[in-house]
Amino acid sequence: MWQKLAKSFFGSANDRYVKSLDKIVARINALEPQLADFSDDELKAQTAKFRLKLSEGKTLDDLLPEAFATVREASRRVLGMRHFDTQMVGGIVLHRGEIAEMKTGEGKTLVATLATYLNAIEGKGVHVVTVNDYLARRDAEWMGQLHRWLGLTVGVIVPNMPEHERRAAYAADITYATNNELGFDYLRDNMKQDRAQMVQRPFNFAIVDEVDSILIDEARTPLIISGPTEDKSDLYVAIDAVVKGLEEQYYEKDEKARNVQLTEEGVEEVERRLLAAGLLASDNLYDVENTLVVHHLDQAMRAVIMFKRDTDYIVKDDKVIIIDEFTGRMMDGRRWSNGLHQAVEAKEGVPIQPENQTLASITFQNYFRMYPKLAGMTGTAATEAAEFWDIYKLNVVEIPTNKPVARVDEQDEFYKNTTDKFQAIAKAIKEKNQIGQPVLVGTVSIEKSELLSEYLKKEGVKHAVLNARMHEQEAYIVAQAGRIGAVTIATNMAGRGTDIQLGGNVEFRIEEELRDLPDGPERDAAIERIKAEVAEEKARVIEAGGLFVLGTERHESRRIDNQLRGRSGRQGDPGLSRFYLCLEDDLLRIFGPDTLFAKMMNSNLEDGEAIGSKWLSKAIETAQKKVEARNYEMRKQVVQFDDVMNDQRKVIYEQRAEIMDAETVDDVVVSMRTDAINAIVAASCPPGSYPEQWDIEGLKAKLAEITGLQPPIDDWLQEDAVEPDMIEERIQELAAQKMEATTANIDPAIWKRVEKSVLLQQLDHHWKEHLATLDALRQVVFLRSYAQKQPLNEYKQEAFGLFEMMLDSIRESVTKVLMTSEFRIAEPPPMPVLPKLPQFMTGHIDPLTGDDDSNDGDGSEKQPALFGALGGPVMAQVPAGAMAGTVDPYRHMNVNRNAPCPCGSGSKYKHCHGAVA
Incomplete structure (x- = not known):
């Protein structure tokens, strides 16, 4: 009661904060008559003037009133729209790195131009994040007129853009893009072999439009880049036939979690059917050799029983297309993970696409938290204010409407x-x-x-x-x-x-x-x-x-x-x-x-x-609050688990960046070789043990495998006071001599590139395997709660141990490749072709429910093998004879249909030279 009384008298904290901004708005308004007298050229010159002031030590806050007044006057001349005072308040809130909640129709798109312009003056880049490609294009064209008129460069990122266009768009002062494209570009950049191939530059400031949709609704599902695994279509079809015949008494369904569990009677019935179909390796469904079948059985039951056609997905052109539960849009190219999409395809009798293996992933929470300054705008954020602060440290500010709301909201x-x-x-x-x-x-x-x-x-x-x-x-x-x-x-x-x-x-x-x-x-x-x-x-x-x-x-x-x-x-x-x-x-x-x-x-x-009834409406609202709290816990759980991976991701990506930037990596290679050899010796000859306890045969075999060396260890053991340290030093000397002999006839510049290439390839290979292991660990670690253990703590401990094992494996692999491979310098091809990153599948997948919220055009189609024998990208091959006569040289190339056409048109291959005649 006292709180309500105080609020009615003094106003809420939000009201007081918004009122405090009126002084800044008054300063902006005071400049309007002066700027109205400027000629177009004088107004355009303001940008250069602001940049000069920044170089002299002024801050963006110092420039805010004059910069906002400049944008307002320019908008009036270029777009025919003058910012309201409430829009100025919204712009100040965005500039301060907060969320502006503004009702529909209050002009959020125009509000963004204020903070965007002010922060773009620095030249460090501003990202305006939208929820779909249509809005990104529209806003870049519409608001871009204003920014270009004021002398700023504007870029837009949309799917299937060529690399050079993406790089140019990111280099612009202001870049419009969807959240998915930004996240996937970040992941792709950190899979490239050369710094020059990367498209993004260091993060500076992002304004997220429909911030609740992007940072709340879609944040439950991480972005994932994946490559195909082997085809298991027959298994999906066979298990689908088994599940479709199950009566309701054989299972229990949980609609809240969208999950299905077999009853005891159901387990027996399923075992009988699977044995009859020849799908079980033993007569017990839960024997370890039947693990794969159990996994596919679970997904098939979810697909058949819990997922509904025309609600969760539609079937179009023989493809299962997911429907976004929040927007009702078709999500072409997006796929559920862990075999769920394949199970739905089997259910509907359409062609089944292969499953995919994770190559890189990140959550939206961890992606957007990399921006030093982040802001957002939406019509509805107040109900999730606690989550915005808890996860992103973003404060929600409710901006009053320009005119009072006259809508009547009935019971x-x-x-x-x-x-x-x-x-x-x-x-x-x-x-x-x-x-x-x-x-x-x-x-x-x-x-x-x-x-x-x-x-x-x-x-x-x-x-x-x-x-x-x-x-x-x-x-x-x-x-x-x-x-x-x-x-x-x-x-x-x-x-x-x-x-x-x-x-x-x-x-x-x-x-x-x-x-x-x-x-x-x-x-x-x-x-x-x-x-x-x-x-x-x-x-x-x-x-x-x-x-x-x-x-x-x-x-x-x-x-x-x-x-x-x-x-x-x-x-x-x-x-x-x-x-x-x-x-x-x-x-x-x-x-x-x-x-x-x-x-x-x-x-x-x-x-x-x-x-x-108000009472009934209140009961509904209570039910909604329960669901919101449950969904928040799910999102929080996702980010807690991804935080563990994020620490490791930062280490790996920083290591990659250092390798790409380094002139030479020979010191890293030598360090890895030293550590690998020391670890091998320590495993066979533990410190503090006697020589007769050492595993000499194991040591010889491991050294031969990793280094290709066959040192006279038996002779060394005949010497007095032999110690593991002495063995380590002698093996290190032999390894160094072998490497000197290997590189003696190779140009040092070429050898530097070889070392760098091997380092990056092995790092990427083992990181990919590590991600697959962590995915599997995350799916099973929840079972530890039955042993009264905290799953998150267990995941942290195991993930740390697995990361250390991965680093050891990288050291061994790099040492093995460089010391046991035979290097021959081939004649350079007459027309060298720079390797491009292969076209990966991209997904935005919920690790808990399998939901996917990403977009990769037609990414659901079958992809080619991603890597050659040494991990390099597979290049398109022109068939023999294709260049003869009048045959189109690009017509029958072995190119992924969704990859950019090799002719350089910028279109997909299937829409260009790969089009069906």
């Missing part, structure tokens, strides 16, 4: 079952449609959107359906959702990135209707006509009550519901929002207090009757 309506609910929804939509009020309907799956579409067809209501099947028309459908009488059904509005304007979107109508009309008086007149029509239509929509947002059920996260609501009531427009719920909704069915709801709803409600 939820509850129904007994789905049929009653959808009938009521269809009736409500028809009523609004008859008075011309536009309706935006939010559903949680394709299945539900198509079901509602059927109800509306029966009512005779004209409508548009926006879901993963309608991905191509998405932007246009959303842009026109505010037109008079429009009814739009959408799977989810999170991150759509297109503003819904009452009366329609002028720009989209011009693009759609005047696409073929050339510039001239006729086009100008048509544009004025469209503007007048939109203004008239907007007035009619406002009179009808503005946009009506209707939610067909509550999402697990309150943020997603708030995002849907926020589509209505932009910039002071009127609006209405209401959610329709029933007992059969997933949230209530899985997480709600069943007995309470079931008794009350079934006993008190007649068919078709609705109930609205």
